[in-house]
Amino acid sequence: MKPIGTIHSPFKYGDAMPVQSIEGRDIEGYIKLLPEYVDGLKDLDGFSHIILLFHIHLNKKVKMQTRPFMDNIYRGIFATRSPSRPNHIGMSVVRLNRVEGNRIYIKDLDIVDGTPLLDIKPYLKVIDEGDKVKLGWFEKHNKREMGWHD
Amino acid sequence: MKPIGTIHSPFKYGDAMPVQSIEGRDIEGYIKLLPEYVDGLKDLDGFSHIILLFHIHLNKKVKMQTRPFMDNIYRGIFATRSPSRPNHIGMSVVRLNRVEGNRIYIKDLDIVDGTPLLDIKPYLKVIDEGDKVKLGWFEKHNKREMGWHD
Numbered sequence: 001m002k003p004i005g006t007i008h009s010p011f012k013y014g015d016a017m018p019v020q021s022i023e024g025r026d027i028e029g030y031i032k033l034l035p036e037y038v039d040g041l042k043d044l045d046g047f048s049h050i051i052l053l054f055h056i057h058l059n060k061k062v063k064m065q066t067r068p069f070m071d072n073i074y075r076g077i078f079a080t081r082s083p084s085r086p087n088h089i090g091m092s093v094v095r096l097n098r099v100e101g102n103r104i105y106i107k108d109l110d111i112v113d114g115t116p117l118l119d120i121k122p123y124l125k126v127i128d129e130g131d132k133v134k135l136g137w138f139e140k141h142n143k144r145e146m147g148w149h150d
Numbered sequence: 151m152k153p154i155g156t157i158h159s160p161f162k163y164g165d166a167m168p169v170q171s172i173e174g175r176d177i178e179g180y181i182k183l184l185p186e187y188v189d190g191l192k193d194l195d196g197f198s199h200i201i202l203l204f205h206i207h208l209n210k211k212v213k214m215q216t217r218p219f220m221d222n223i224y225r226g227i228f229a230t231r232s233p234s235r236p237n238h239i240g241m242s243v244v245r246l247n248r249v250e251g252n253r254i255y256i257k258d259l260d261i262v263d264g265t266p267l268l269d270i271k272p273y274l275k276v277i278d279e280g281d282k283v284k285l286g287w288f289e290k291h292n293k294r295e296m297g298w299h300d
Contacts, residue, residue, distance in 0.1 A: 081271060139196075
């Protein structure tokens with residue numbers, strides 16, 4: 001695994017961060033892709049939303065359970081988006097504004113400035129229309145992802 | 151990065167593989183999680199869909215552009231789900247059947263048997279209801295992900 005670029009955002013390390021892109025709504029930033037990968041961006045601009053996989057580089061902790069804010073129950077790490085996961089891979093769906101050379105302008109960011117980018121994938125609707133989606137413990141929180149006590 | 155478990159599916163290496171979970175509809179398999187991560191599964195069973203991040207371990211190639219089947223135009227790798235990406239991280243949304251100890255039974259698989267698992271995340275609806283989602287070159291293909299010529 002090696003970074004393919006860097007994510008730039010208004011959130012500096014230590015700032016209060018929005019958690020998940022619903023809270024980062026309209027926050028703008030950009031990706032600076034390493035020049036050797038620019039050819040891979042062809043046709044990306046037709047997509048309204050893209051998935052970013054990135055290295056959660058500021059978090060070295062690994063926990064099996066965590067307490068989300070506004071929730072006092074410990075949840076299994078795999079039932080949350082907490083950063084303290086065994087492999088520190090983060091995932092965000094962001095809106096794509098435009099691509100200019102090796103810069104990809106994006107919106108709805110919840111990612112800290114300087115985060116190493118690992119992959120970009122087009123957002124495709126993969127859930128069958130008829131499927132009922134259940135959100136587990138998260139359902140009562142009004143689709144709003146939260147931070148973590150510990 | 152190290153595997154947290156292994157994905158088991160009916161697709162052996164070299165078989166015709168479904169591409170993306172829409173084509174893998176109803177295909178069943180399971181994850182065998184390493185025992186040290188079982189505590190992280192608490193509350194996962196409330197979710198109907200989970201996101202798997204895995205190592206695309208059978209593909210060592212990296213390409214910047216690729217031609218999807220049924221499409222003769224080269225597309226940028228980041229505008230596709232092709233496995234030949236700079237970091238070989240695959241992503242699938244699958245339906246969760248049940249959790250039994252360190253086994254997670256799943257449905258809608260498009261993943262080859264023996265694939266090393268890197269992460270499990272709960273599937274949350276992150277796109278705002280009002281957002282219009284544009285699928286770029288992929289739109290005309292009826293939401294069906296495809297394989298790759300090369």
